[in-house]
Structure formats: structure tokens, C-alpha cells
Amino acid sequence: MKNRIVDLRSDTLTRPTAEMREAMMKAEVGDDVFGEDPTINRLQETVAELCGKEAALFVTSGVQGNQVSINAHTNPGQEIIVDKNAHIVNYESGAPALLAGVQVHPLDGNNGIITAEQVEAAIRPTDDHYPQTGLICLENTHNRGGGNIFPLDEIQRISAVARKYQLPLHLDGARLWNASIETGISLKEYGQYFDSMMMCFSKGLGAPVGSIVVGSREFIRKAHFYRKAYGGGIRQGGILAAAALYALEHHWPRLKDDHRRARILATEIASLPGILLDPESVQTNIIIFEVEPEKVEAEDLVRQLGERGVLCFTFGPTKIRLVTHLEITDEDVEYTVEVFQKILKE
Numbered sequence: 001m002k003n004r005i006v007d008l009r010s011d012t013l014t015r016p017t018a019e020m021r022e023a024m025m026k027a028e029v030g031d032d033v034f035g036e037d038p039t040i041n042r043l044q045e046t047v048a049e050l051c052g053k054e055a056a057l058f059v060t061s062g063v064q065g066n067q068v069s070i071n072a073h074t075n076p077g078q079e080i081i082v083d084k085n086a087h088i089v090n091y092e093s094g095a096p097a098l099l100a101g102v103q104v105h106p107l108d109g110n111n112g113i114i115t116a117e118q119v120e121a122a123i124r125p126t127d128d129h130y131p132q133t134g135l136i137c138l139e140n141t142h143n144r145g146g147g148n149i150f151p152l153d154e155i156q157r158i159s160a161v162a163r164k165y166q167l168p169l170h171l172d173g174a175r176l177w178n179a180s181i182e183t184g185i186s187l188k189e190y191g192q193y194f195d196s197m198m199m200c201f202s203k204g205l206g207a208p209v210g211s212i213v214v215g216s217r218e219f220i221r222k223a224h225f226y227r228k229a230y231g232g233g234i235r236q237g238g239i240l241a242a243a244a245l246y247a248l249e250h251h252w253p254r255l256k257d258d259h260r261r262a263r264i265l266a267t268e269i270a271s272l273p274g275i276l277l278d279p280e281s282v283q284t285n286i287i288i289f290e291v292e293p294e295k296v297e298a299e300d301l302v303r304q305l306g307e308r309g310v311l312c313f314t315f316g317p318t319k320i321r322l323v324t325h326l327e328i329t330d331e332d333v334e335y336t337v338e339v340f341q342k343i344l345k346e
């Protein structure tokens with residue numbers, strides 16, 4: 001018990017299981033730059049079909065998937081409408097400006113959830129003074145929003161606005177797997193509202209590398225060009241696609257366990273002194289809570305948790321984030337609760 005490490009910093013920390021490594025070892029491979037890797041081709045066909053899209057493209061990372069999509073949809077000098085807390089705005093190294101030559105038009109969402117009215121009001125009129133709106137992006141689940149699920153009716157309303165103005169709509173669905181498992185809404189149902197979607201295999205699904213973008217054949221042709229330009233041609237990448245296929249089959253359904261554990265953890269720590277957390281707000285595998293600064297210092301709490309083997313990050317001066325994943329067990333959750341109680345009740 002004393003030496004237990006419970007690493008709640010991120011769901012990207014998972015290591016491939018023995019069974020996943022076995023699947024990777026047995027993967028049939030070819031040169032994907034020539035379109036000849038049978039395992040990558042199978043993964044792309046499988047996910048395109050799951051999302052009800054014409055085609056898919058395996059990419060090295062979530063950032064690469066978002067960025068090839070942004071470049072494929074826009075022209076330099078345009079603007080993309082996106083929530084101000086989106087991953088695309090905060091954690092992608094300024095790539096929309098750096099690589100696609102577009103600027104972001106950040107909206108003040110409610111924990112990452114923006115409305116159709118906000119989007120419509122942000123679309124620029126045709127006037128030479130303004131940048132032209134080129135794309136609308138949503139994120140589901142929302143990382144900085146605390147893993148919350150973008151409500152389907154709001155997606156439908158935003159999609160209607162996008163169609164009215166003939167603007168493409170892209171989804172950063174790094175954790176769309178979590179949203180789909182939790183709500184029972186299929187990827188196909190989500191997919192009908194978006195022109196493109198990006199999903200990661202390297203988060204809750206537990207693969208070591210890889211994401212995918214889906215869309216029309218024409219969109220994927222353009223995305224393929226940018227993937228090459230961004231250095232994403234990965235030759236015998238079938239060993240990575242095999243991990244993704246394994247994860248889809250074996251790890252996707254078990255995301256419900258991560259969500260259940262996150263809810264238990266949230267419920268247990270919410271009642272502790274100095275913690276401000278509504279357990280009802282925890283919808284998937286991410287918990288973000290505030291501390292009352294006069295009682296608890298976030299940095300100090302993270303340090304004390306770390307000394308007892310519970311690893312997590314601060315998320316701003318008074319916020320802390322915990323993420324459950326494939327390597328977190330029921331016993332880890334129990335231990336984490338005990339550690340919180342020990343620190344905050346003493």
C-alpha cells in the first residue's frame with residue numbers, strides 16, 4: 001500500500017498491454033506512403049464506416065489530425081470559430097497560425113460548450129475590412145471543460161448554422177469514444193453533423209500512438225497532402241494501426257469503467273473540507289475541481305498527494321485535474337480517497 005503509485009495526471013499515460021503488443025507484433029504491414037499497409041487500410045475503412053463517412057486517414061497524433069483538418073478546410077488569412085478553452089486554441093503550439101495561416105476567433109463558452117447563437121453572431125459579414133470565417137470547430141468531450149459531453153441538440157443547432165452559411169464544421173473528438181459510450185449516441189449519429197472528425201487512440205483507448213480523421217473522400221485527399229507536408233508519412237505504420245484496432249475492440253467498451261471510477265472518486269472527495277466540486281458535473285473520465293484558497297493551496301495539495309503516490313496536475317491557481325484511465329483500478333480509487341482524507345481532514 002505504501003509504495004502504490006496512482007497516476008491520475010492524464011489518460012495518455014497508459015502503456016500498451018501484453019495483448020496489445022501481441023497484436024502489434026502480428027500485424028501485417030506495408031508502405032503506407034504508397035497506400036500499401038493492409039492494417040492501416042483496414043483501420044481507416046473500419047473507422048470511416050463506424051462514423052458514416054466516405055474515408056479516413058490515420059495520423060500520428062491528435063494535434064496532427066486537427067491541424068491537417070484545419071488546413072484542408074481553410075485558406076490562409078481566414079478565421080476559425082472555436083471555444084476559448086479548446087485544445088486547438090490552448091495546446092497546439094499556435095499551429096492554426098503557424099501551419100494553416102488562419103487566426104482563431106475564440107468564443108466565451110460555458111465549460112467549453114458554445115451555442116448556435118454565439119457561433120452565428122461570430123460569423124463575419126462579407127466586407128473587405130474583416131477576416132473571412134473559414135471553419136467552425138467543436139470539442140467533445142471537452143478537456144478543459146472537465147470531460148463534459150457536448151449536448152447533441154446544441155451540435156444539431158450549430159450544424160444547422162454551419163450549413164446555412166455554407167461553412168465546414170470540424171470536431172476535435174480526441175475523446176469522442178468516451179462521449180459515445182456514455183450517451184449511447186453512435187459515432188455515425190455524431191458524424192452526420194460534422195464535415196470532419198478527429199479521434200485519438202492514444203487517450204482512454206490505451207494505444208501508444210495514433211489518431212484518425214474522417215470525412216469526405218475529397219477532404220481526406222487534402223488532409224493526406226497536409227499529413228505528408230507535416231512529416232506524417234509513417235511507412236510500415238501497421239504495427240500502430242494494429243494497436244488501434246485492438247483498442248477499438250477491447251478497450252472502447254471498458255471506458256464506462258473509467259467513468260464509473262471518476263464518479264466514485266468525485267463523490268468521495270467532494271465532501272472534504274476545502275474542495276469545491278459538484279460530483280454531478282463529472283460526466284466521463286476527467287474531474288476538474290476548485291479548492292477554497294483560504295483553506296487549501298492547489299500547488300501544495302498536489303505536492304502532498306504526490307508525496308503519497310497520487311499524481312495529478314494543477315489546472316490554474318485554484319484548480320486541480322484528475323483523470324481515470326486503463327491503468328486505474330478500484331483499489332487505486334480507494335487509496336486515492338484515503339490519501340485525500342488523510343491530507344484534508346488532519
Ligand SMILES: Cc1ncc(COP(=O)(O)O)c(C=O)c1O
Nearest residue numbers: 061062063064087139143172174
Ligand atoms: C481534446 C484534445 N484534442 C487534441 C489532443 C491532442 O492529442 P495528441 O496529444 O495526440 O496530439 C488532446 C490531447 O490531450 C486533447 O485532449
